[in-house]
Structures are given as structure tokens and as C-alpha cells.
Amino acid sequence: MGGDNRFLGLAYVTPYLVGLLFFTAFPFAASFYLSFTNYDLLSTPDWVGLRNYEKLLTRDRTFDKSLSVTLLYVAMTVPLKLGFALLVAVILNYRLRAINLFRTAYYVPSILGGSVAIAVLWRYIFAHNGLVNLGLTSLGLEPVNWFGDPQNALFTLTLLRCWQFGSAMVIFLAALQSVDKSLYEAATIDGANRWHVFRYITLPLITPVIFFNLIMQTVQAFQEFNGPYIITNGGPLKSTYLLPLYIYDKAFKSFDMGYASAIAWVLFAIIMTLTLIAFWSSKKWVYYAGDRRS
Amino acid sequence: MTKWKSLLGAVLASTSLATAAGAxxxxxxxxxxxxxxxxxxxxxxxxxxxxxxxxxxxxxxxxxxxxxxxxxxxxxxxxxxxxxxxxxxxxxxxxxxxxxxxxxxxxxxxxxxxxxxxxxxxxxxxxxxxxxxxxTGRVFFFNKTTFDKAGAALPTTWDELFGAAAQIREKLGTDYYPLNAVDETAALLVSLYTTQISGKDLIDPNSLTVAWSQEELARGIAFYGEMMKAGVVMDRETANAAGNVRLYEKPEWADGHIAGSYEWDSTFFKFSDPLKEGEVLVPVKLLQNADAVAEGVYRxxxxxxxxxxxxxxxxxxxxxxxxxxxxxxxxxxxxxxxxxxxxxxxxxxxxxxxxxxxxxxxxxxIVMAGTGPNVSPLNEHPEVRSIFLDTLEAYAYGQMDAETAAQDIIEGINEAIEEYRS
CATH class of the missing domain: 3.40.190.10 (Periplasmic binding protein-like II)
Structure with missing residues (x-):
């Protein structure tokens, strides 16, 4: 690359690099430092060593509760959302009339999904006198206390997350369309039914995309904030008090930014560990093109 | 050049004028x-x-x-x-x-x-x-229309409120409640009752510790339990069925099914504006029973x-x-x-x-005429409020008794405001 071009390239990436340094790298490093301090936002951080981590991991009952709620939320949300997204993608992969319209329509909730307005709408739909209970009572069933019963509240938020399946669905759809059609034809000639084709041809060939979606959805689920903050504010009985809410409350309501940073780093460690486990296990179930096993 | 000089002069003159005026x-x-x-x-x-x-x-x-x-x-x-x-x-x-x-x-x-x-x-x-x-201070707002429909008089004592609740629920239905009590309002109602029976604010101004004894606070918490049991206020599970929504945004408030609350006086119109046409909201003096040692205004x-x-x-x-x-x-x-x-x-x-x-x-x-011990700003310290609310919610869901809740609140608050004592 010539000298001029080299500088031109640097000029192009400079805005991104500046943003990355100031708005991601610096806060990232700063939060790590702050996690070892007692910092109330208004005075100078006071170094306390591992005290925040020690308290967090040994004496903080709220953290224990919040962590177990978060893990349960991730465990429910990720498989449900991926399964649903894959199911819709398979259906939308058929040659139907007005298929593009359907594809767009199913993607729309993802565009709206993370917004405050949709969270508020969700609150009304699942309220005691909301649309869902109206439907249940019209079928002669008992209304459900979706938000007031600690057993149901987290599941209701899980449904909101699953409703935003569009982006995962689009990626699945692209993967399904890239599967070599001749494999399907060969399998059909050999007498395979639809389930066999899906189970032994489609599914193995889209495992890289399943793996990608699994990682992305897991990370996003661990970071969920809007839904529980707006719909239930973490209640009742902290049954929807996900870790990001706890971090927020500690940082901006209790003015304990050092402790909040420590929670954030523990959350980071959990996500990182699960991601590494996923990568390690992927050797056993993800098949790439050119892979000796394929 | 002369033109530039005069322009510069004009700019300097206007700057000095602005400075002189302290703009x-x-x-x-x-x-x-x-x-x-x-x-x-x-x-x-x-x-x-x-x-x-x-x-x-x-x-x-x-x-x-x-x-x-x-x-x-x-x-x-x-x-x-x-x-x-x-x-x-x-x-x-x-x-x-x-x-x-x-x-x-x-x-x-x-x-x-x-x-x-x-x-x-x-x-x-x-x-x-x-x-x-x-x-500002907390006062009661009651929906007079609901009370009138049930033929109940606006209460002046806690006992009268319990009587009105029974009358309202009998005449209008069990989905009617004369008072709202969730979250912060529930905590402040417990505070009000406990202040009335103890004559003390939550925080002792000298020692900066919780002034109430465990027994006093337990009585206040148990009183809240009695209100839920008697249908004076909604039980917490029913109230939470609406999700995280403000009282004045609830349809039950607008149509008088929830017929009262304990709110800041300055927010009167925030609560009266959403009411349906014909529903009349009125401010009411603090309720207290004969054995109260203080009116307990939260001002x-x-x-x-x-x-x-x-x-x-x-x-x-x-x-x-x-x-x-x-x-x-x-x-x-x-x-x-x-x-x-x-x-x-x-x-x-x-x-x-x-x-x-x-x-x-x-x-x-009503607020200005009320009497009671001085209210410490630490009442609304985020940690203090959070401990009070969370514990009260656990009590309301039947996860602990009033004595345990009182003990947890006192210990938690004393720990949370420890730094202010040094």
C-alpha cells in the first residue's frame, strides 16, 4: 500500500478508533480499577483491594438472588428464542405466496422489541385486566397473575425477549438458504422423509450459525435491562431483579460505583466462562465446510 | 484598514459593555x-x-x-x-x-x-x-364519590377507615378499596402509624440510629397486615398484577375502585386529573386513633x-x-x-x-397545621428506603412475620447509615 493510501486508511478508521478508545476501552479499564475501590462518584476513589469482591461473593444475599434469577432467565430465554427463531425460519424458507411480506412482518418485532414503548405495551398486555387475561377468560379459563406472582413474572419477561426473535431468525434463514439443494434431492431419492432431511442434513449444516446465535443471544440475555426495569422494576420479591438492574441500582441509587463495577466484572467473568465452554464444546457439534468430519 | 479598525473598535466596545452589565x-x-x-x-x-x-x-x-x-x-x-x-x-x-x-x-x-x-x-x-x-408533606386524598356511593362518611380515624372499608366492599363489591398502599406509600403508612404510637421519627436525630424499638415497628407493620386482611388496601400480590405502574395511571384509580391514597400535598392535581368525570377527590387530615401519642405529620x-x-x-x-x-x-x-x-x-x-x-x-x-417529630432527610436515603420497601414486600407476601421484618429493617437501616455517625 502506498504512503498516501496508508494515511487515508488510518483517517477512515480514526473516528471508530477514537470512539472505541474513549467510549469502550477507557470505561472498560476504568471500571476494572474502580472495582477495587470505594467510589461514591463525588469524591476520590479509595483503594480497598479485594474487599468488594469478597463481600460480593461471600456476604451479599441480594447478589446471590440476582445471579440465580439472571442464570434462570438466560437458561429459559436462549433455548426458547433460538428454537422459535429456527422454527419460523424453517417455515419462511418454504416457497409461499407473498413470502417476502411474511419475512418482513416477522422481523418487525425485532426492530421495535428493545424499545421502551414495547416494554410499556407488554406491561399492559399482561396486566391483570390486559389482553392476555381477557383472552383466557373468554375461553373460560382463570386469569393469571403474570406480574404479581413471583413464579410467573420472570417467565413473562422471557416471552418479551423471545418475541424479539427476528434478528436470529434472519440469520437462520440465510443459513438455510445456503444449504446445497442437491443434498436434499439426493436424500429424497434415498427415501428420507422431511424430518430425516432436517435432522441429518439441514441441522448439521447450519450448526455454525446456531453456534453464532447461541453466543450472541447468551451475551444479550445476560445484559437485559429495559424489560425488567420498565415492566416490573425487578419485583415482585426480586424475582425479576437481573444483574444489570442491580449494577444500575448500586451505581446510581446507592452511589456505590466501586461495588457496581465489581458486580459488572463478575458478570463479565461469567459470560466469558460460558462463552469459552461453548467454544470448547463446539468442536463436538459444530461442522464447518471443509471440516474432515463433514 | 480604517474600516477594520472601526469594526474592531465596535466589537471591543460591545464586549466591554456586556462585561460591565455582567451578562x-x-x-x-x-x-x-x-x-x-x-x-x-x-x-x-x-x-x-x-x-x-x-x-x-x-x-x-x-x-x-x-x-x-x-x-x-x-x-x-x-x-x-x-x-x-x-x-x-x-x-x-x-x-x-x-x-x-x-x-x-x-x-x-x-x-x-x-x-x-x-x-x-x-x-x-x-x-x-x-x-x-x-x-410539603403527606396527606390523605379520598375519592368522595366512592364513599358517597357506599353511604360511608370520609374517615377521621383508622377505626373509621376500617368501618368504611367494610361498608364500601359490602355495597359496591370486594374489588373496591378505600386506600392504596404499595411501595413507598405502604412504607410511609407504616411510618405514620409507628410514629403515631411511638411519638418518634424513624431516625433519632442525636444518635443517627433507628429511633423505633422493634416492638413499635412490628406493631406498625402488623397494622399494615391488618389493612390488607380487612380489604382496606389491596393485598400486594393483587396490587403487583398491574406491573410497575403508577397509581394515577391505573384504571382502578380513575374509576374509583381504589378510593384513596396517602400522597404529597403538592401532587393533588396529579391524582385528581386522571379521575373520570364526576369523581371528586378531596384532601383529608391525617387519620389517627385515640391512643396515638403524636399526629405524626411527615413534613x-x-x-x-x-x-x-x-x-x-x-x-x-x-x-x-x-x-x-x-x-x-x-x-x-x-x-x-x-x-x-x-x-x-x-x-x-x-x-x-x-x-x-x-x-x-x-x-x-393540613400539612402545615400537622404536628409531629421532625423528619430526618435520612428517611429518604436510597439505601434506607430500599431496605424498608424490600422487607415490607417480603412481609406482605407472607415470607416473614412482623417481628422479623421489624428486626431486619432496624438492623439494615442502622448499617446503611453508619457512615453518617462518624
């Missing part, structure tokens, strides 16, 4: 609703023109405002003039150094419009951290205007504050958008002009 660019931040936003922006324009300053408004709703101000103060980018909630004082200015000392600006701000007692509430270590805007300065200690234009900010609170133009425009003004000049002018809504005046009169 400043200021920022002012506040939270509130639409009426407050509109009035404050207009008042800032008028006061800015009068004193030759430009003031940039920064306003939000209540939610998230504390977080915003905290972040700004932490970064040293806070507005020159800030509307500060009174319970935030110990958070931002534990030693009185968190805001500019307005005593040093008394040549510009006419402090004689506040009594010494009023100024003491916003002073720490002799430093005046803010100007009190109004005094405090509602909020204050503070000047940033980092402001480069403190004198100009003081001029604007004086205009907003003590001068004719500012008073007229702001009206009662921040409650009934504490400034004597403002209160006199608004009363003379008949600009104060009777219901608001009545609610405020």
Missing part, C-alpha cells in the same frame, strides 16, 4: 411535569431578559433525574442552577461544601423572604446550600434551588434565583408549579392574585 450564559436543570416545564422556561426567558443573562434550560421527568444530576456533579458538568430534592442534601453535601453557600450571595438574594427555621432546613454546617421552594422542605459550587457565574445565578422566587415577574409566571411557595414575597403575591387552587391550599394547610 452571563447560565444553565438550569430541574425535573417536573409539563406545566412546570412550560412555566419555568417562560420565567427564565423573562428573568434572563430583565437581568441581561441567557439561561439554557435542561429539564426531565422525575424518573432518572437523580442519576443524571449525580453523573453531572461527579463529572463537574452540572448546571449553574439546579432544582435539588431535599433528601438528596446528605448525598451531595454531607459537610455543607457540595453546593455554593448562598449566604455569600445575600446581597443579591433577598433572604428575608424565608424564616430562619426554613433556611436552617437547607443549611449544613452553617452553609446555606439551597433556597427552600415549598414545604419536609419539598425541594430547593441550589447554585453549583463550580459555577463561574454565581452572582448572575443569584440574580436569576431572586427573580424567580422574589420578584414580581418570576413569581407570576411560576405560580404554584412547585407547590405553594415558601418565599413570603411569592406567597403574598399569589394569594393576593387568587392564583392558588383551593384544593391545593387546603391540602397544604
Amino acid at each position: 452571563a450564559e447560565l444553565r438550569m436543570s430541574w425535573w417536573g411535569g409539563d406545566s412546570r416545564h412550560t412555566a419555568t422556561q417562560e420565567a427564565l426567558k423573562v428573568c434572563g431578559d430583565k437581568h441581561g443573562h441567557v439561561i439554557k434550560p435542561e429539564f426531565t421527568g422525575w424518573a432518572g433525574h437523580l442519576e443524571k444530576v449525580t453523573t453531572q456533579i461527579a463529572g463537574g458538568t452540572e448546571a449553574d442552577i439546579m432544582q435539588i430534592n431535599w433528601p438528596w442534601l446528605p448525598l451531595f453535601s454531607a459537610n455543607g461544601e457540595g453546593f455554593a453557600d448562598l449566604n455569600t450571595l445575600s446581597g443579591t438574594i433577598d433572604l428575608s423572604n424565608w424564616t430562619d427555621a426554613e433556611l436552617a432546613t437547607t443549611s449544613i454546617n452553617g452553609k446555606l446550600n439551597g433556597l427552600p421552594l415549598s414545604t 419536609k422542605p419539598s425541594m430547593m434551588f441550589s447554585v453549583s459550587k463550580n459555577s463561574q457565574n454565581k452572582e448572575a445565578a443569584a440574580q436569576i434565583l431572586n427573580c424567580l422566587l422574589n420578584e414580581k415577574e418570576g413569581i407570576e409566571i411560576l405560580g404554584s408549579t412547585r407547590g405553594l411557595p415558601a418565599s413570603k414575597a411569592a406567597a403574598d403575591q399569589l394569594k393576593a392574585a387568587g392564583a392558588i387552587e383551593p384544593a391545593l391550599a387546603e391540602a397544604n394547610a
